[in-house]
Amino acid sequence: MTLKDLLHSSRAAILKRWFEKTLETYAPDASAFFDGQKDRFANPVGKALRTGTRVMLDCLLGEMDAEKICAGLEEIVKIRSIQDFTPAQAVSFIFSLRQIIREELGQELDSSRLTELAEFETRIDQLALFAFDIYVKCRERLYEIRVDEVKRSVSGLMRRLNREEEKAQS
């Protein structure tokens, strides 16, 4: 049995713990709500955390499809990048996966599996790098839309001034 097979067999347990660990980064009152409310419209954060972690874990265990994995990551990072977190806190949930996997494997994790483990954890590192990209992208987007909105608030005025200028020139 390869390490991946082992992880596959405890996929549900890992997923559950990863989700819970991610929830722990919020205030207890909030995490109880993000966990408990199952309606995806009343609780978009919980929905994103659930879907995002599932998509990412499936990618880690299967093909590292960059597009898919980024889609899963973006679900979560897009939200965490505008919540009350520092950049490190916002992407920290990825690193908790290392610990979870080691704990979950427990006894099975003997020295014969270290190479496999290192390999798998490289995948997690890769995920972390993606997360960094996405985090920065989201923050850039945030500043972009801030500027866009300010521009838009006088856009009518600018169009008018430009036209008046054109008229004056012609």
Place this chain on the structure above:
Amino acid sequence: MAEAKFDEMDHYKQAELMKFDFRPPPTGWMDTPTDFRPGSWIYPGKAKHLEYLDLPNPREWAVTDEDWQLPKNWKEIVLEGMRERLSRYRTFKIFMDICVRCGACADKCHFFIGGGDPKNMPVMRAELLRSIYRKDFTALGKVFGKLAGGRELTVDVIKEWFYYFFQCTECRRCSVFCPYGIDTAEITIIGRELLGLLGLYVNWVIEPVANCFRTGNHLGIQPHGLKDTLEFFAEDIEDSTGIKVDIPLNKKGAEVLFVTPSGDFLADPGTYTCMGYMALFHEIGLDYTWSTYASEGGNFGLFTSHETIKRLNAKIYAEAKRLGVKWILGGECGHMWRVLNQYMDTMNGPPDFLEVPKSPLTGTVFDNARSTKMVHIMEFTADLIRHGKLKLDPSRNDHIKVTFHDSCNPARAMGILEEPRYVLKNVCNNFYEMPPNTIREQTFCCGGGAGLGTDENMEMRLRGGLPRGNAVRYVQDKFGVNELACMCAIDRATLTTVCDYWAPPVRVTGIHELVSNALQMKGAKDREVNFRLEEIEHWKQKAAPAGRKEGSSDV
């Protein structure tokens, strides 16, 4: 511990270093001072605006200052202010007394849903005030203090109020679910009034208020500037339709005074909605007038104090009287209609110099506005369509798949739900509703209402906008929705941003922009462009067989 190598187990224990403890300190909420996070608060009101409005304690200060330069007797002022309001507003008094903390409201606030800050649970927002009320105004609190849920009024409490009362958009969603109808908007309004007594305002509210008091609108557009703006719109309408529309301004003896939020004068996409009104009024030959003096339908007084609402709102009736109109028509706006529906007549009425509104085209008497004499444009247009007074071709909006966002105030402080849907269904073939627990009386706020729609608190707004954005994304994925219609000027500005982040590239439109797309105007050329001056492919195809020369009627 010895340094472990990369392939040794011990190395991985270091992963534990990444364990952060994000949980709040185990102290109760009353003992945990507010952490002012950038991106969550708004810049304070500038002294010059406070001075112009004769408001107390004008000074320059910053939220990050240690000392907020409160008046020396600030505590006395706040407690006296509370006492006065407890004797004036039954809502305030009752809402302070009867909350049982059942938690029904806890997960109904968009800021809590999107951000998870426990003090954004509506019950907590009220507890911020209620704890002071208990300590200083109830027998139990005076005797048992903290045990009875009371706490001392300190500067930290004031700062906490400032932080959280400007994280409430007064959308009233929590009130829908409360078994006693406790309305956090009411608590926030009072909370902000108390802050105002100390000169604590946010600039994004108080500058528009000062502008509106002086020039008649929030943006500070002076009369000649407004004329220019409307003329500019008329040019664009002419470019699009070939029709020159009139711009009646301060016209005495007109039948109808038209008032709309000034946000639609300068900011896209509200400008296109404004053109929509102008085209519609021209088409039906309405005898109406704009006013430069009452050029604002919105009322940022609502986000300041009851007195300020009245000071700004007074202009509308005064102008209607001066111009001698018969009744007043109001444009698409959210909080504006809260004021017009629930405050105007009480504050500045009765407008006995006006007549009960009657549509000159259909003869419909607007009985539901018998006393205020002010009709919502959605009622007016729905009535026109119902009586077949408009020639509409909904297929002209076939390039648009639209969903509708109920704005908080028209939904929960008025109940105008069906009229806009009726209009939409008559001007569009592709209309899709968002999920039921995100529309009508359960609608989610845009996250930028009640004076929060500025840019320095963008993170906060996007958190608050998540539930709405999430529902938009759902209909986008499911039905291919590409436009979000709304009838609120703040929405048109803030939802554009919300969609840009959560559901791009959905864009935002006012309902009368869609009406103008579908409207077959008498004497119009074959339109190829809309009011945004964008070429619409299927309009062009329709126009082409008519054999017009290309670009013939451009200016």
Place this chain on the structure above:
Amino acid sequence: MRVVIPLIAVIILFMLAYFGVEAAGLQTLFGVVFPYIALVIFIVGLIYKIVRWAMVPVPFRIPTTCGQQKSFPWIKPSKLDNPSGTLGVIGRMALEVLCFRSLFRNTRTEIQKDGPKVAYASNKWLWLGGMAFHWSMLIVSIRHLRFFTEPVPGVIIGLQDLDGFFQVGVPVFYATSIIFLLAVGWLFLRRVVSPQLRYISLANDYFPLFLILGIGTTGFLMRHLMKTDIVAIKNLTLGLLSFNPAAPAEASGMFYAHLFLVCVLFAYFPFGKLTHLAGVFLSPTRNLSNNSRVVRHINPWNYPVKVHTYAEYEEEFGEKMKKAGIPLDKE
């Protein structure tokens, strides 16, 4: 702390009465003096509270509208959720007070996997718990009237029979007693288990809960486990009613503890959140119709404010208006 102190307080109150009677023989104090005092505090306190509320004006008509307004004859208004007249308001209030309608609103949408169908489930535990608690408390209270009436009216006997319909146990277990205890227990557990509720709950949320739980438990024990002299109790209650009271020594300490906790509840009632019983009727966001555009609502303290008049406006901008060809009042 917020949980423990109220719990200790209720236990102390219980012991005070139990041992006060069993050990110190203070029957008269607990059986006669306290009930009268509690009743006076309850009645005077609650009336005072309601009068205080009623004296505060309702300056604005600000109902929370939860449905379609009344506009055109061809659009169906939502008569209950957006009432346009008194009848609608009465209906809205009745549904609110009797059925806790707002709590019932907690709907939830669930999207079925891979299907376009949207199903509605609801999150109605709070509603169910609240309904079970309040209604069973009402019925239990009405049932208790059998101790205050002689002969006992048929209605009360009928209700009692209905309540004991299942004929389980001797004496018969009343359905409402069980429901009541379960509901109070659930409302308490909810507060301590859910982090959200634990965060918002205060000592004055736990105190009445413990008090009510204590009353329910002592009552239940008396009926089913520790028999007490009912004839003696009825003599006491009838004596209290006829202002000719005598506290019987035959009644058990458990009875006096039960009675004392009830007294504390009554005395506490007007001071805390329990006043929601009366306040719910006065809440302006619910008990007003949405007709502010039809009938002018009067604000008794409406005062004149400083406005910027048109004359002042024209004074400032007149020149510019004239230049732009906008008509002026002057000239």
